[in-house]
Amino acid sequence: MSTKFFAVFFLVLTIAWGHAAFAQNSRLISGVAPDNPEVVEGVRAALHGDDEIADKHFASARSKNPGGRPGGIDAAMAFTDSQFDAQFYGKMRFWLERTAEHYPDDPEAYFLLADIALFERRGLECSMLVERGLQAAEPLNNAPRQRSLLIYGEKIRASLAEWRQRWAEAETQYKKLRELDPENADHAHKLGLVLFQLGQKENAVEMLTTAETKDPKLLPANIVLARLSADAGQTAEAQQYLEAALKAGAKDVRVLCAAAELEIKWDHLEQAAALAEKAERLEPHAIDPIILQGILDLYAGRYEKAEERFTLVTASIPDESRALTGLALALCEQRDAKQLRKALSVAKRNVDLYPNSMDAQTTLAWVLMKTDALDEAEQILRRHFDAGELNSPGAYYMAVLLYRQDRKDEARHFLQAALETKNNFPKRAEAEMLLKAMQK
Secondary structure: OOHHHHOOOOOOEEEEOOEEEEOHHHHHOOOOOOOOHHHHHHHHHHHOOOHHHHHHHHHHHHHHOOOOOOHHHHHHHHHOOOOOOHHHHHHHHHHHHHHHHHOOOOOHHHHHHHHHHHHOOOHHHHHHHHHHHHHHHOOOOOHHHHHHHHHHHHHHHHHHHHHOOOHHHHHHHHHHHHHHOOOOHHHHHHHHHHHHHOOOHHHHHHHHHHHHHHOOOOOOHHHHHHHHHHHOOOHHHHHHHHHHHHHHOOOOHHHHHHHHHHHHHOOOHHHHHHHHHHHHHHOOOOHHHHHHHHHHHHHHOOHHHHHHHHHHHHHHOOOOHHHHHHHHHHHHOOOOHHHHHHHHHHHHHHHHHOOOOHHHHHHHHHHHHHOOOHHHHHHHHHHHHHOOOOOHHHHHHHHHHHHHOOOHHHHHHHHHHHHHOOOOOOOHHHHHHHHHHHOO
């Protein structure tokens, strides 16, 4: 399931090798950044480690505004503006737990802790925390804050049901969210996705269309259903949805790019190229068509051309992860020491920026293999394999690594795993050739 399903309504949480940090705007979860002088002083004291002094400031502020957000929440959020390391993650959690302990009748700390538990895949803990938070939210005597927190809690409930693949429960939750916040396009969109999982495809189309009407930035229903059907292995049905999407959105660059991605998935590379080229003609400066053509260059072994396209994207958007991934792959395949050093730099930067990106991680492993840093590469790949989350390219990279170490039985296992998936990847032809050679 996509990690997007686990993004929270008000909060963006990033986990990096057991550490966590909230995004800067997470302090907006139930209001605005603190303008109360006592809360500001409390946060300052918390940042300096003066926890008891911070508590006094927060208690004073709370006594004057009983229904407001406890100052400890602001203290926790302050630590998310710091480095992504265990020290600051620990202090953030410390203040959330301290706030829940000092103000057990306030829901916000429970919800934030529940959200962390969900992201870290601790379902039981998440469920218990969110239920406690919802109990505390019901009698809250601050109507605007109560409403935003009730929506937040129900959103966590819905995301937890999705993660557990309890689709009927998720349907109930998203319907409740639509009652609480009827104009929210995201709730309608997520309900449409859940209805698809329940086999209610006509209702899914209706709900996804409703979502797109509320937020035109969302993709049309037919292309969304094409993706879902493709992921479910329903290729014929996916192609029908795709045809309908292209008929209605022949000049919609987003639809053309999404269609090209599906054609790549199905190894229809010529069709994908035609769609990407059409999208680029319609919007010459759009990055998605350029990235897609760069990916197609990787499939074709046109590494210098791929480098050119991905460099064009990163020149304007330096932190574009797909372009950084593609650039690292294009550079490391050019059999040039200077380019390989550059590839390693790009791959490491991509991981630093996106530590939870599987593509970034496996690409770094592949580049490390090119530099003969096999142990380091294997550590990365093995970690993801042990977590049950290694993607198709990663499985191929592991197979090559094991093959180079003359561990051919293990290599064959990973090759078969890479090729059994429905996902296409640039090295698929090489994976097939290697497996065939090993079976002789």
